[in-house]
Amino acid sequence: xPGAPTMRQIEELMRCDRIxxxxxxxxxxxxxxxxxxxxAATLKALKATSDQLAQRMKAxxxxxxxxxxxxxxxxxxxxxxxxxxxxxxxxxxxxxxxHFKTITHCxxxxxxxxxxxxxxxxxxxxxxxxxxxxGCAFRLEPADLVELLLLR
Amino acid sequence: MSxxxxxxxxxxxxxxxxxxxxxxxxxxxxxxxxxxxxxxxxLERQNIFIPSACGGRGICRQCKVKVLQGGGAPSPVEINxxxxxxxxxxxxxxxxxxxxxxxxxxxxxxxxxxxxxAAVVQEIxxxxxxxxxxxxxxxxxxxxxxxxxxxxxxxxxIYPGSSDxxxxxxxxxxxxxxxNRVDFIIRRVLNGTSTTFCFDYLRSADALHLxxxxxDFRLSDGASDILFIAGGSGMAPIQSMLHQMKNTHxxxxxxxxxxxxxxxxxxxxxxxxxxxxxxxxxxFIPIVANVDAGDTWTGERGLVTEAVxxxxxxxxxxxxxxxGSPGMIxxxxxxxxxxxxxxxxxxxxxxx
Numbered sequence: 422x423p424g425a426p427t428m429r430q431i432e433e434l435m436r437c438d439r440i441x442x443x444x445x446x447x448x449x450x451x452x453x454x455x456x457x458x459x460x461a462a463t464l465k466a467l468k469a470t471s472d473q474l475a476q477r478m479k480a481x482x483x484x485x486x487x488x489x490x491x492x493x494x495x496x497x498x499x500x501x502x503x504x505x506x507x508x509x510x511x512x513x514x515x516x517x518x519x520h521f522k523t524i525t526h527c528x529x530x531x532x533x534x535x536x537x538x539x540x541x542x543x544x545x546x547x548x549x550x551x552x553x554x555x556g557c558a559f560r561l562e563p564a565d566l567v568e569l570l571l572l573r
Numbered sequence: 574m575s576x577x578x579x580x581x582x583x584x585x586x587x588x589x590x591x592x593x594x595x596x597x598x599x600x601x602x603x604x605x606x607x608x609x610x611x612x613x614x615x616l617e618r619q620n621i622f623i624p625s626a627c628g629g630r631g632i633c634r635q636c637k638v639k640v641l642q643g644g645g646a647p648s649p650v651e652i653n654x655x656x657x658x659x660x661x662x663x664x665x666x667x668x669x670x671x672x673x674x675x676x677x678x679x680x681x682x683x684x685x686x687x688x689x690x691a692a693v694v695q696e697i698x699x700x701x702x703x704x705x706x707x708x709x710x711x712x713x714x715x716x717x718x719x720x721x722x723x724x725x726x727x728x729x730x731i732y733p734g735s736s737d738x739x740x741x742x743x744x745x746x747x748x749x750x751x752x753n754r755v756d757f758i759i760r761r762v763l764n765g766t767s768t769t770f771c772f773d774y775l776r777s778a779d780a781l782h783l784x785x786x787x788x789d790f791r792l793s794d795g796a797s798d799i800l801f802i803a804g805g806s807g808m809a810p811i812q813s814m815l816h817q818m819k820n821t822h823x824x825x826x827x828x829x830x831x832x833x834x835x836x837x838x839x840x841x842x843x844x845x846x847x848x849x850x851x852x853x854x855x856x857f858i859p860i861v862a863n864v865d866a867g868d869t870w871t872g873e874r875g876l877v878t879e880a881v882x883x884x885x886x887x888x889x890x891x892x893x894x895x896x897g898s899p900g901m902i903x904x905x906x907x908x909x910x911x912x913x914x915x916x917x918x919x920x921x922x923x924x925x
Contacts, residue, residue, distance in 0.1 A: 426630075426631075426632065426650075430630065434627070434630060434632065436736070437736040437737045438734075438735050438736050438737060438739075438766045439627060439737045439739050439766070440627075440766070441764050441765070441766060442734075442735065442764045442765060442766040442769045443734070443764065444736070486900045486904075487878075487900075487904060488876070489804075489832070489834075489862065489876050489877065489878070489898075489900060489901055489904065490834040490862065491834060491862050491863060491876070503900060504763075505898030505899060505900050505901070506760060506762045506765070506805075506898065507760075507805075507806060507807065507897070507898060507899075508741070508742070508762075511627060511632055511633045513632070515630075515631075515632045515654070517634060517654060521898075521899045521900075522762060522765075523898075523899070523900065524763060558763070558764045559764060
């Protein structure tokens, strides 16, 4: 689409830390498209979709939100806690969306395994299939999420 | 405008040499600016600061201005980013609008009072495990006029590990009478670009730059009863409003519900108790959601929303001022609405 940011512009913004400290790539030197394609392939192999994950992540966030920072049982052996900060983050893909600085902490009671994701993570996965680069503080491993959240 | 249009080698956009006249808010401000530069930069050079968060990349859409005359056709980036209604109304992105001809624009009049400030860090105080107060002394200009509830943008320079300077907004916590001082109450954000700088690199006596004041979150002028509700760094604008009330010898009946998840999230108790002494009708009620077995907490317990249900009886004269995380604000607004408070009497600063 004319005027839409080019992949180069998006990558440039993602590799700097105008939006989040350290950017969205961590120490991953692969191009954006390659990262997205590799994660999509992982999901396909697991017969899962980014949309399924995003919906589950949203549902867990929504379950925890009313408890304002307190841990709550989320069923299926999980508990969640929501941590919120003031302000918003823009989507680095330039789609014009803004996302609250809401972080969902999810813990599996059986083994104590914990994962966390931001509202921007959910959007990046749902709208762009992007799980962030390797080494990034908010990188989410698709296979890991599938196992934890979709029980596969 | 005086102009010479040239072609830049390797760039499809015509370069314009010369100056343009920029008229802001129907001649409230007029200035000559070098053609060929983005309007956002030209305005900044005149100390007119339009909020922007993406470094002029046309992504954040914060730098909207209304063009009354001139400006040429919107760029493809603007067509992509702005709504049809905005484009129809002449709205443009100041970071994308290249000055090529004389221009008349309209901006929020309050933006014309915004200035750039040089400051130095006077003191950094740890308030909780993840919240600190940063006291800044203004150097040039030496005085800031603001209304309690407003915020400043902090310019965060490049620091070890960062790649770009950025700016972020923080509510002013200080007393408006002490015009040479700006206090911020900042909570560390996981992976936050600005808070990493503030918590890990900023030291006493360091120099900083700010712009502001921005925002329209403020106390009404009336005599209505007041309900403040805040959590975490949402304390900042409320503290400034309390200073204002003290300075004006306010008699308004005021209750401040301040929520924290644990006892260690509650701070500034002494300052609040002092306000209770200074303001005859002020009551501070800290609320802790999770009290550990070893804590000696004797105050209110539970979620702040539960405390609102329990403690607030909104009469027709009550105004509520909320500041905190979006979830806390949304949940509290819902509770207040269920208690019959109308939207017009609920004010909040979601900082979005």
